[in-house]
Amino acid sequence: MINIKRLWRRRKKLIVAFIAAAGSFLVGVTMPVNLRADRPEPPSPAKVVAVSQLQIQNPSPKVGKVKQAIDRRVAFSQQAIEQLQENRFDSALPSLFRGTTLRQARLDSQQKAIALTFDDGPWPRTTEQILDILKKNNIKATFFWVGRYLQAFPELGKKVAAADHAIGNHTWNHQYHQYNYRGAAREIDRTTSLIQEVTGVKTSMFRPPGGILTNGLVNYAQKNNYATIMWSADSLDWRSSTQSLMENVMRQANSGGIVLMHDGGGDRSRTVQALPKIISRLRKEGYRFVTVPELLQMEERHLKQQETAQR
């Protein structure tokens, strides 16, 4: 009788442990991506394992099987959470570059890597056309979004993020006037919040409209630990013919370079026309295409190698 009671108690604990493990798995998988991104620490499956191990001491063969099933479930849940986190945060910049302003990455000249960037979207038609070209060429790029356009076209934003391109903040209103600290905070914070809400990505990249560094926006971005991402090759696509915007890019392309183009903010059909040619010409010159965070990760590795070599 006592044995049966014990066994029942053990089973009860087992059921509780199983429900806890399954619950943590379901919470991890079903919670909206933006909520997960808010919480740096997900429910810890490791803790659930510890509890279930404490509770299931000296299991009988049958109990052992149930425990194995729970362990497998917990391991799967842990994997799923880690995978999701990795996907959401792989655009993270090396901390080295937070709070700084960059025009390009300093790479070993042998490493011919370049980052294509597209500003002022999301924008009807042209954003999707550019996504198609990038997909056909198997290229990941970086998009700097205007908050109010993302608010108008969130589905386009979701498509960009789903294709694993990197995303940065290009203010809410895209204006060039002087901002005080509070005004700059509104422009930048509101955009970052919406990007996170729509895509789950918490961006730490900022690009000032018009490349203006002195109107208060960059000051706010730096104090708040954004990396300000400028460019080394300006396509001038907003005022150039297809041919000359292509030549502008080719003339200024270099290893570690950041190329400025536009997918939104006006008629970008010339950019769409020039892009496949720009890609194929850069490829012929030996360049490979990376996102801005990837480019900066390459610089970080390069700096570390130099440090090790000097020691």
Ligand SMILES: [Zn+2]
């Ligand atoms: Zn812009």
